[in-house]
Amino acid sequence: MTERETTQADTIRLAIESEIFNGSLVPGASMEEGRLAARFGVSRTPVREAITQLVQAGLISKSAHRRAVVSELDPGTLLDLFEALSELEGSAAFLSTTRMSRAEKQHLLTIHEAAADNLRTQGDPNDYAKLGSAFHHGIVRGCHNTILIETTDWLSLRVLPYRRFQVMTPGRLKKNQADHDTIISAIVAGDADVARETIQRHTLEQGDALMRFIALNKTKAVDRLPRAVNEEYSV
Amino acid sequence: MTERETTQADTIRLAIESEIFNGSLVPGASMEEGRLAARFGVSRTPVREAITQLVQAGLISKSAHRRAVVSELDPGTLLDLFEALSELEGSAAFLSTTRMSRAEKQHLLTIHEAAADNLRTQGDPNDYAKLGSAFHHGIVRGCHNTILIETTDWLSLRVLPYRRFQVMTPGRLKKNQADHDTIISAIVAGDADVARETIQRHTLEQGDALMRFIALNKTKAVDRLPRAVNEEYSV
DNA sequence: ACTCGACAAAGTGTGTACACTTTTTGCCTT
């Protein structure tokens, strides 16, 4: 009768994931199984399983007999990440140009226009960020290649813990929107090569900006984060 | 005193992995934790951990309260896999063209020539396959982007269980070698675009050939595999 | 005071027990 579709380990994994994304667990923070278990009111077993999963996802690093640590990306790796992501998104855009349905293109246009509207009316920057993310995701999904989508998502996930550092200056916002405009135009016009090159450079630049920002502000920013913890997470 | 650098779960994971690769565990075969545990002489705990890891790696599929199954790729997904892989290798080749050291290029040439020699002297086809794999891997490593390398390896891993189906006809061998020749020439000449396009198309064609072969011979081939099991793995 | 090393505390890895879910078996009904 009592049907359990989602296991406890899954619940814990999602919980830890979101704590990493919302910044409760900062990159570099170490997690101790027993404490997590106590905090979530379960035994260590499902916690361990959740951690194992997150390790494979790349969000957590861990070596034998040592406690798990939220993955910390050094600037070099972060750059590699964005470079790889930009190539992947470029490939996706290339394929999407010829594979997206009319409805999908329309959906993308709707998002793009909503973003433009947000800029014109000086709407919530947070909403703009969401629209931007939806735009990228829409393009990637448009390629209809499950593996490519999955892989892109996988890489995007690993950047997520650092996205919160991103601050968009008015100049960057405008450039961002202009890039998106070029991309969607290329897709609609059926120019796959331009779509690929534009989104590729665009994503790379985004990453570059984020990297520079982190390099400059990291220490200060970390200390100022709400509920941020540098060392051990406290109950 | 007794130092344990590799945990039992790791050992088990590697063991299962290699059984998947060498065909003892065929895609679609279901694995039962208790039996695996007994077979490896450990408790279920490390086996479960190994399985969790392999699930995240994509080699095994599993849903709650159901036993784990060696991932089975339908033709469509397999095609997607090769398409994604071809894009990734294309990107890597593009970057490698400008980033490979002289020594790395030399190493690649050595491999390529050994392969050519193998063809001329009608050497062991198995050796030729290994050289081909080393060639691809060498190009990917040449891009010096950890994430891109890691991601490419990740996708390659998922194809591995199906590589054993691959049979190279003399015609394919020659074409394969010619492609490799074009690629290495482009890299040495510094023509990144040609390198990208060539290896991209090359990998895609490889995948296509493999797919067709599997589609034609799968059922028969599976039954003929040494130590192959269709249903449950028996102790 | 500093280094080194033994001891103590904390934490991870794995074995085992048990609850709950799924699958199988076999009986009953039609």
Add this chain to the structure above:
DNA sequence: AAGGCAAAAAGTGTACACACTTTGTCGAGT
């Protein structure tokens, strides 16, 4: 004989216990 329901068997998920490893502490030697 086929279909379906119920109980039993098998298997997965989780708690807990314990061994071994790592980490932290404290005191002795220099």
